[in-house]
Amino acid sequence: MAPTILPVQTDSSFPAQTTVVVIGGGIVGLTAALVLAERGIPVVLLEKGRVAGEQSSRNLGWIRKMGRSAPDVPMAQAADRLWATMSERVGIDVGYRQAGIMYLARTEAEMEMHRQWMKTVECLKLDSQMLSAREIDDRVPGGQGTWAGGIYTASDGRAEPTLASSAIARAAIAKGALIVENCAVRTLVRSAGRVTGVATEKGEIRCDQVLLAGGLWSRKFLANLGVDLPTLPLICSVIRTAPMEGPTEIAVGGPDFSFRKRLDGGYTITQRGALGAPLMLDHLLIGMRYLHMLRGQRQLLRISLGSDFMKDISLPRRWGAKSRSPFERVRVMDPPANQDINAEAMRNLTAAWPLFNKAVIEEVWAGMMDITPDSLPVLGPVAGIPGLTLATGFSGHGFGTGPAAGQLAADLVTASSTPLLDPAPYRLERFS
Template structure:
């Protein structure tokens, strides 16, 4: 027999975006049902590198990433754990003088956003970070960026939302989502039907399917970042590393393990990916070149995941252009872990107030969905439900 639920807001996807949206909505007393096909935080949100950096984001993302930085500073109050979050600093390396010039230009363009970027030459790098390989020309250091454990942080947002009364359902794969003129109808096969006044499409690499169902086809693709982690080593690195132009990134956790990413996994199924032998040797060789101390270290695990990605490397975030009450938040690959909490807060503001305190027009779906025409007026203000003290 099909179970039927009525609610104010339905959310498809229980990653860090959907979970944080549910949390911020519940903090305002809004009834929420969150549907996750697997386990909350188990897809891209939980298997990413764990970088919590603002450095390297595009200018249009600066207000969003700045707000996210503030929220990360409140993490224990938000989700009840520290998630192994540390503001270690993020060092972005330049392998040539041309790359170093790009880092200097980026510093100049992003002044005023509180990153306090410091350009370091070859000599200063050698003095402060003597464990680096020699093939670097300089770098850009952001002192308050850092990293965290995505396997702890990402599911904790949905758990915190559930603790405030959100109806969080895991292992529930949404098979259809539509609007019947009065509200949204979201179904999971013949087992569950959720009716809501608002719908948040936070389905990650699978979100494009739902957008297309509302007449908003977008060129979302899946990518599969390749990761590895070493055995515990003596602690030598106290910053998170990246390289201008990409290629490799690395951090060391308090237990001594080095988490390293670079290259791509492989996939023959839209729902799954695996490391694949072809990229493993290159990743290990690049890691040892950048960090000579890793030579001879044992790698204890390789993994990858399925992440949604947009051609312009910016997320789709904001209201639907075809359907009032529908809001999208997907395609955050490469940025989702850090900006996820701010994206969730933006979604809650769009639902409750009809506008967000952070500008998100640059991320609207219309930039891809050329056939979409202006949406009708949004539904009347959300009804609020008072939270009782425990």
């Protein structure tokens, strides 16, 4: 089941040419298209399914700097500035509220992890602060948990995934971008090695530049071109409650639950300590690159081997411009919510804040994230394929940093001499 998103009236026409083709209708690709359209650059965005149909509408809506690795914090800081004006920019309230995010720690070891993170970002002058158990109670009253302490960043915030990406798409269309849904890009068209267009299920579009913002699907697209992008899937299961009175406007992440207030008055809730990890062929091919991430994370990952594996290996791994691609066989990745994980989330949350015993669950869903070995995205050109730029592998952070990532991607596509920020930490070559 997928959450209901703000509808977008896309285009049914099929252009013969443009300047930039964006592959993928998630928040990063949509923002890049908006930026390009605002700059007067012809752009066509092609989405194999529907705009924001996958992780861009299924995530938790957190917009945070806290807990990010130091190289990624400047992107999050830039995103904060862009989120602050997003509602005005796109013409509707996308739910952005700078209400703060808090992480809780049950043990001294967990507190030490937060202290170590604070040291790594000390030079970045963030407003993050360590909290005592009493300070947690003051900010989030009514709790029954026994906490060693926590960490809190008042300048972090939230927005609504079911509104924001669609609103960005509408704004891009209003500025002149062409967005076509249900149109899978099969591969690139090249001349003398350089990109000159894209081959889609509906025909070719000539262009000067291509931006691949395909999220989970980027690995398959690039592998067909002989390019290795290491990403593996993880699934987050989510609960939406009916409107209710809650303990705080702050988004709170405990070791095994999280909750945050929604624009509609309800709460988005997850089991923060558990993610689904369905085994697929890629785990056998590149899983060794992720061993360092598994240390101490055995309870976090709920590994399973079942129908996901069979569905994955049934998809072609090589195809041509005239062949039906995996992107036409699976238009929208729609994993089922894990009922056991969601039940754990509610048990853990109500034990810590009994007020949530009154919560009425109105909807559940799941989303599949694409995780890189260092949890940083890939933004930049592809060596050996002039004209192709990547903006993918956001590892569950794409919504929060989406406005900045999309703008940086637009800067890179147009070879801007003054990009939004230094893209060096995000180069694909770091995995070589």
